[in-house]
Amino acid sequence: MRSPTTDPAIRLTGLVKTFGRRLVVDRIELEVPSGSFFGLVGPNGAGKTTSLSMAVGLLRPDAGRAEIFGLDVWDDASRAKELIGVLLDGLAMPERLTGRELLRFTGLLRGMEPEEVERRAGELLEILELDTAERALVMEYSTGMRKKIGLATALLHAPKLLVLDEPLEAVDPISAATIKVILQRFVRGGGSVVFSSHVMAVVEQLCDHVAVIASGRVVASGPLQDVRSGQSLEERFVSLVGGQIPEVGELAWLSS
């Protein structure tokens, strides 16, 4: 029996994904240590969501292997999935359920006791300030509310690993502060968190490890201080990834 504390939370080995002729993930190697708060950063379209989708067994890679605490996400799918809570961009939700019904549905699918589902659902809805909206249908939720109910479904079964795509995007500052506290508490309690973000300050504030992905490859990965190597994460990101800042004179037509 494997222990969730000895193997890395995630190990990706030689992962490849193409869409049509487009190589989107190019032999990614990544190790997320158990117990870490891990930030994944990279430009738009770098392959973060695609990599995370393969890491949690939602998207089959063309080549390579994804393991969660040493369990292959395809060969040992049900045991691996018990350990993970997932919030990924673009995942469909049952739109015609209310927030509370969605949590009930998720908990029962996970095989949880109905009373425990109700107890945890009530607590999550309250702490994420969704209690007044719990009777509204998910299709009526705002973008930020969808993030929060998605996070609640990811947390409900008390996983060992949370994999979250931009969990703070579109969330109001008070809810963002609550989510940060929940995630920090989760890591202090022995859990592992991997999240993608475009906000370098948030990654620097929360994470102890970070990986930079560009054009489907990991260009830097490790403890935050090592990756930053004396610079701010933003400076390091720009130097690793490149990019073009408009020069004086370009887009001159925008100024009257």
Ligand SMILES: Nc1ncnc2c1ncn2[C@@H]1O[C@H](COP(=O)(O)OP(=O)(O)OP(=O)(O)O)[C@@H](O)[C@H]1O
């Ligand atoms: N199902 C799909 N079919 C075709 N192309 C796809 C599909 N999913 C993603 N892509 C393409 O793969 C590339 C990587 O997308 P991905 O969503 O993984 O990037 P990302 O790093 O998460 O970007 P962002 O930061 O903008 O969310 C993009 O060019 C995207 O258009």
